Amino acid sequence: MHVDYLIIGQGITGTFLSYYLIKAGKKVLVIDDGKNDAPSRVASGIINPVTGRRVVETWMIETLLDHAQPAYEDIGEVLGKRLINDVPIINFHTTEQMLSAWNDRLNEGSDYITCVNNTTELERFFDTGVGAHGVSPTFLIDLAGLLSGWRQYLADNNCLLKEYFDIQSLVKNRDGVTYKELSAEKIFFCNGTTSFQYDYFKKLPFAFSKGEALIIEVDGLPQTNIYKQALSIVPYGDNKFWVGSSFEWNFKDDLPSTAFREKATSVLDSWLKLPYKVIEHRSSVRPASMERRPFVGLHPLHSTVGILNGMGTKGCSLAPYFANQLVEHILNCSSITPEADINRFRKILSA
Ligand SMILES: Cc1cc2nc3c(=O)[nH]c(=O)nc-3n(C[C@H](O)[C@H](O)[C@H](O)COP(=O)(O)OP(=O)(O)OC[C@H]3O[C@@H](n4cnc5c(N)ncnc54)[C@H](O)[C@@H]3O)c2cc1C
Structure with a gap:
């Protein structure tokens, strides 16, 4: 052949x-x-246009977003599936320092950061800390x-x-x-x-980095947003959410670790007010450079x-x-x- x-x-x-x-x-x-x-x-499957503690725009993001949207729509059309959805991120801040770094970026005129003035609705689901900002547009890919x-x-x-x-x-x-x-x-x-x-x-x-995630079930948490604090809670269909991730540069193996599971559940216990059940624990190694x-x-x-x-x-x-x-x-x-x-x-x- x-x-x-x-x-x-x-x-x-x-x-x-x-x-x-x-x-x-x-x-x-x-x-x-x-x-x-x-x-x-x-x-x-997140495409997040901002990154890091300094909340800077990711490399080439405007060009990449301009290409990604039609690309996922086109391949989705071939497959008869919707593969890309605009799902804004809500970033919760746990310290005044973080809040002020995000306010600075907002005031400098970032194209992607938005205000979240009223967190009352979110308080039913989360400990909202000292405040929150939104990131939009953010896309979620059905990988x-x-x-x-x-x-x-x-x-x-x-x-x-x-x-x-x-x-x-x-x-x-x-x-x-x-x-x-x-x-x-x-x-x-x-x-x-x-x-x-x-x-x-x-x-x-190359510089590989290991990442882990939990899949959890939560009844009543809206699937309309990605929620971010020390970890991200990402809609995963039905009443499921993907919770991650870690970034480890030194690791012994690519297997799910007790350390991550303990850290992730501890973050969830102090942040998420709704009861949840862990149904899966996954890990992999990113091909990074x-x-x-x-x-x-x-x-x-x-x-x-x-x-x-x-x-x-x-x-x-x-x-x-x-x-x-x-x-x-x-x-x-x-x-x-x-x-x-x-x-x-x-x-x-x-x-
Ligand atoms: C926990 C975690 C969360 C992440 N979240 C995001 C996110 O939200 N957004 C984002 O943009 N990126 C995210 N990433 C990064 C993203 O997953 C990677 O950038 C991307 O998957 C790399 O894709 P790839 O096709 O290059 O490699 P891979 O996904 O590694 O694909 C390689 C394929 O080759 C196959 N293969 C390997 N060797 C052989 C062989 N010898 N013979 C036959 N087949 C072989 C494998 O089975 C696999 O199917 C995340 C990664 C991790 C680990």
Whole structure:
């Protein structure tokens, strides 16, 4: 079997890369083992335009949002599902210092921060601390719907191989690559943390971060907002909510930990006034980079081998934009944003 492009991984990045290539009329085959604890299957799916204690706008957010909205709507149309919803965040502040940092940003004219003047209604559900601010627009992606829907689409169109990709069976030749009985013009690695085990990319400055979340059931809490304090409480359908997350740079394993469960339930116990029940505890490792910028492009020495990875904490906003940019680069030779282009590591990758 010959395809134009072989894609390893069907998380958020492999989904969008295959989507744009198929849309451009290319024949692709995606190989994915469907790991249930891949970060794309553990993430809550938030696109939050502000970040950090200083409440700064996230990198390229305006451009990313402009692209993400129609991208999720378009792929949703193909799948017959609504995949993106505007779900504002309510940020609760526990100290005067936090409240004043947010007020400062509001007064400086942030496009995304809003006032929450009246917290009376929220006091039925939460200890509202010293006050709150809103963040809007904020988007919530139905990742389960996206990943399972696109997986089915790929399978129905003979574009999916549900198996573990073994790099030992990959052979590079003059015209492209072969993998077992398959041949392709190029191969793209979209397989998260696994990509960095391969000789091609192991010199890239990755910095994995472990994240955990609880899935809880709460009756009576409106699914209209994301609620944020030390953790985020994110609508998860029916009466369920996703509660997370942690960011650990040093970790022994990728398994759910007692420490996180204890910390999360302690935050909930002091913040959420409604009774809740923990029904699941999940964890995964984010494919992050030291510079917090993605890795996009073709290997400087091996033009048949490419990567779309390093999405870190922001796969939902970065993946659609950079998948499209990579496809435009391959098909129309357009340029890749320099901060994301793996050519910035040309020297390291060529050594
Ligand atoms: C707790 C948590 C919360 C998060 N919340 C958010 C959020 O709200 N918003 C946001 O934007 N981001 C969030 N993220 C980050 C986001 O999940 C990642 O940026 C994103 O999922 C990375 O997607 P990916 O497709 O690059 O990699 P992955 O999700 O790792 O996908 C890789 C795919 O490749 C497959 N694979 C790997 N190796 C092989 C192999 N050898 N053979 C076959 N298949 C293979 C895996 O099974 C998987 O399906 C969160 C992450 C965590 C852990």
